[in-house]
Amino acid sequence: MARLPSSTARGGRTRSLIYIFAAVAIVVGVVVFVYRPGPPAGVETGNPLDRNLNMPIEANAARLTANPAPAQPQPQARDTEPTPVAEAPRNAPEPNIEPAMVETAMPVVPVQGTASPKVSAMILQAADLSNTGRVVEARGTLNEALALTMTPQQRAYIRNQLSRLSQEWLFTRGVFPEDKLCTAYKVQPGDLLTSIAARHKVPYELLMDINGIKRPELLKAGETIKVVNGPFHVRIYRSTYTLDVYLQNTLVRSFNVGLGKPGHETPTGLWVVKNRMIKPRWTDPDTGRVYEPTDPDYPLGSRWIGLEGKKGDALGRDGFAIHGTNKPEEIGTNTSRGCIRLHNGDAVTVYNMLKEGLSQVEVIN
Numbered sequence: 001m002a003r004l005p006s007s008t009a010r011g012g013r014t015r016s017l018i019y020i021f022a023a024v025a026i027v028v029g030v031v032v033f034v035y036r037p038g039p040p041a042g043v044e045t046g047n048p049l050d051r052n053l054n055m056p057i058e059a060n061a062a063r064l065t066a067n068p069a070p071a072q073p074q075p076q077a078r079d080t081e082p083t084p085v086a087e088a089p090r091n092a093p094e095p096n097i098e099p100a101m102v103e104t105a106m107p108v109v110p111v112q113g114t115a116s117p118k119v120s121a122m123i124l125q126a127a128d129l130s131n132t133g134r135v136v137e138a139r140g141t142l143n144e145a146l147a148l149t150m151t152p153q154q155r156a157y158i159r160n161q162l163s164r165l166s167q168e169w170l171f172t173r174g175v176f177p178e179d180k181l182c183t184a185y186k187v188q189p190g191d192l193l194t195s196i197a198a199r200h201k202v203p204y205e206l207l208m209d210i211n212g213i214k215r216p217e218l219l220k221a222g223e224t225i226k227v228v229n230g231p232f233h234v235r236i237y238r239s240t241y242t243l244d245v246y247l248q249n250t251l252v253r254s255f256n257v258g259l260g261k262p263g264h265e266t267p268t269g270l271w272v273v274k275n276r277m278i279k280p281r282w283t284d285p286d287t288g289r290v291y292e293p294t295d296p297d298y299p300l301g302s303r304w305i306g307l308e309g310k311k312g313d314a315l316g317r318d319g320f321a322i323h324g325t326n327k328p329e330e331i332g333t334n335t336s337r338g339c340i341r342l343h344n345g346d347a348v349t350v351y352n353m354l355k356e357g358l359s360q361v362e363v364i365n
Contacts (some may be wrong), residue, residue, distance in 0.1 A: 119150040123157065130165065136179045139165050143250050159244075162251045170252060173211055175226050181247055182228050189221040201230035203276070205352040231358040234322075234350070236340060238266060238365050241332045243322075243340065245353055255350065257322075258331045258341035266338050267320070269312020271361040273354045277304040285337070301325045302344040303351040307361055314363065322354075322361070323347060 122145040129138035142158050142165070150158075169176055175184045185196065193216040197204035204216060211225045219225075228247065235244045236257065243255045260266040279293035282300055291298050301324015309317035322340045324347035325331070331343060340363075342350060353359075 114151070115154055116148060116150045119145050119148055119154050119158075122148075123154070123161075126161065130161075135165055135168050136176050139169060139250065146251060159251065159254050163253050166252045170228065170247070171210055173226050180229070181250060182226055184224050185227045186224050187219055187221050191219065191221065192216070193219045196225075196227060200227050201355055201358050202228050202232065203352055203355055209352055230353075231355050232353040233359055234354065234361040236266070236361065236363045238268070238363065243342070243350070245350060247353075252353075253349070255342055255346045256331050258325065258336055259334050260336050260338035261334045264337045265334075266336075266340060266363055267309065267313040267317055268363045268365060269314030270310045271307040271314050271320070271363065272310055273305055273356050273359040273361065274308040274318075275304075275306040275356055276351055276354070277306070278302070280304050297326060299326050301342070301347055303347040305347075305351055305354055310360075322350060 122141050126138040126141040126145075129135075129141065139162065142162050145158055146155070168174075169179060169182060175182055187196075193207060193213065194204045197207050206228060207213065207225065208216065210228070213219060213225075230247065232252070233246045233248075235246070236242070236259075237244075238259055241257050241259060243257045245252045245254070279298065279300065279302070281293070282291045282298075283289070284291065284299075291300070303324055305322040307314075307320045307322065309315050309320070314320075320338055320340075322342060324344040325341040327335075328343055330336075331341060354361075
């Protein structure tokens with residue numbers, strides 16, 4: 001009887017076959033991998049990193065040089081305006097302009113040149129002085145900085161800060177002991193508010209306003225009032241529709257204005273305040289119509305500050321004025337017949353600061 005092969009013999013032969021097949025598979029795989037064809041010329045592989053690694057070193061260097069990583073942004077000066085603006089080429093010359101300062105929002109002004117480190121330091125110094133109650137010193141530091149070369153943003157910021165400070169040292173009843181521009185005065189028997197104001201070269205309306213005096217005749221002997229040592233002056237910039245008010249040589253406030261239209265441009269040069277009136281009767285030189293203060297379309301607004309030309313193109317010119325308007329949308333445009341238009345509230349503020357025969361108005365480009 002034939003005998004079946006043992007399980008041990010069968011297992012040995014099976015393992016031998018497995019080893020043989022595995023060896024053959026490995027050899028075939030190596031041959032296929034080694035002789036695998038590459039991609040056709042001009043066809044890129046799917047992984048960009050593979051492409052870069054396969055490039056010669058010189059080619060990688062050229063690629064990095066041609067497309068450098070973007071430079072990290074430099075930290076902005078602390079006095080930079082919070083509104084984001086586009087930066088112009090560095091070292092560009094600063095334009096000969098004075099950007100307008102408005103009461104509610106600042107216009108966006110492109111950066112021109114590089115911020116002055118000295119001006120930035122003076123701004124920070126003024127902020128520290130103001131925060132510690134040294135308002136008069138802060139005012140002096142900022143006003144001194146205005147004489148330096150700076151970017152429009154720095155200048156606009158300084159003008160805003162000087163305007164803010166004026167609410168503390170000028171347009172309130174309080175007096176800072178070290179202030180030379182505003183002082184305390186004890187009213188003497190027989191004093192009139194108009195005479196006190198005249199001695200200090202300011203309109204009496206300003207003293208009424210800052211001292212809360214309802215009527216001039218209510219002034220009492222023995223009381224102490226705040227007086228302002230004038231006069232005030234004005235500088236108007238045609239290129240930016242801006243009117244700056246100075247007390248002596250210190251910037252107080254800035255306002256937006258409307259100016260003369262083409263053919264009736266507001267003349268440059270030096271003027272002096274000739275008269276001040278509240279809603280005078282006015283005759284339109286173009287139509288001959290006479291406007292009364294009660295007319296609903298009365299065009300001169302809340303105040304009229306008449307001017308008389310003294311130098312430059314203004315010499316000998318008359319009939320020009322700083323006044324309010326019934327068309328506030330025309331502020332910041334060239335639409336008048338040469339007069340300087342203000343918002344009606346601003347016209348009252350300026351009216352209360354300018355003195356006939358003393359306050360000068362300079363109009364420049």
